[in-house]
Amino acid sequence: MASDKDTIIKVTNAAVRFNMASERIDNLKEYFVKLIKRELMFQEFMALKDINFEVKRGEAWGLIGTNGSGKSTLLKLICGILKPYRGTVEVRGSIAPLIELGAGFDGELTATENIYLNGAVLGYSKEFMDAHYDEIVEFAELKDFMNMPIKNYSSGMAARLGFAIATIVQPEILIVDEVLAVGDAAFQEKCQERMHHMLENGTTLLFVSHTMATVRQLCDHAIWLNKGNVVMQGEAESVCDAYMESLNLPENA
Template identity: 55%
Template sequence: MKKNKNLARPLGSKEMDELDLAVKVDAVTMVFNMASQQLNSLKEFFIAFARRELFFKEFIALDTVSFEVHKGDVYGIVGTNGSGKSTMLKIVAGVLEPTKGACSINGNIAPLIELGAGFDMELSARENIYLNGALLGYRKSYIDEHFEEIVDFAEVREFLDLPMKNYSSGMIARVAFSVATVIVPDILIVDEALSVGDMFFQEKCEKRIGELIEKHNTTVLFVSHSIEQVERVCEKAIWIEKGHLRMNGTVEEVCAAYRSMRE
């Protein structure tokens, strides 16, 4: 799946280097405010607010993280649970605005971040294909043209008119991945979306990602709890630990260092 290319890039002008960037994350910090006390009802909330007893504590999900992803790069993001991997991808996808710093994107994005995001579970899969496609910016005529391809790839034809609330998480992932990749995105963001599918569909998705990489030079940001899957799919990787960028390098170097930390 990986492209056989030299990871070292020739030196060029700053302007050419900027044009070659797909994603630039510049000193990004993300802070969430969390309630420091448990309130069980709106009444308790308003009483605490009126008495000025409502306190919040800051949780720093990301702390001054910087990295660059060039067009055509296939980047894995590794780290323990709660280290900020998914938060980073949501910032890249434009779902979250960083508290400090900046994230610039060059190209269109197909995000596979939250399982079922963009779906109405009361609607059928047929209806949700059009709904999710519209949210991703596809025209109805484009979905009409590629509808059979989407359904065939997702392998849900016999359940097409059932409400998606009756789907398993794996079936939802099939539909989400199929809709997101029916168009050729400049940047594909995958966050654990493949972990819920069966082994055969994971292989099918990895093959589709490989085709996007090889044929269309799609840039990929990939998060998975499976280090083996990251090593199969990616060329490079970053390691985020407790909100800090700990390492940035080849996938072999980063995954080896991450494994040694966990042993």
């Protein structure tokens, strides 16, 4: 319940609606002409349908389901990036959203410059970033590439730097959306260790992954989405087992 002090995230009857153009338009001029004349037809698409989801402080939830099931949309709803078409979303705590690592980087700036730029966006002072600069570089394992423009980084290198910046503080809520998939196995393990440490110190985790073994390892709860609907939620092992069975895949995949 909303009055429960242990509840940190509460989603009640939430729906998200997108409009998709239902006709093909070949050029921008035609699009704007139809838009001005109100002749542009849209097809309604419900990305999430009446979601009810409650997370207690300190819990770790895995969000699972096939591509297009609504996992990332639910995370963006909780982060405040999207607003519900109907229903409510209540969040009590600071969020570190690792949804698109490196999305806020300026490709023309060096990695060092981007560390300070990202720090400013996150609300950190230059003095704070000075104090944590070496820690960020060491964790990202990019010491020899800090004067290189980010546009020359691989997606894996950018993700390393983004994760290192986003996790220099202990957030109340950590939201991770498949960002570990771009790193090598050793760095993925390193990120998981840092997340484990945060969980041990009280951080609440929302974690999207297609790898059930990682969900089982990190999460104590899970929610299974399919085409915008909740299929099942509860204890992580049970939800992962049911999901894997539905796909006819081994339960330890």
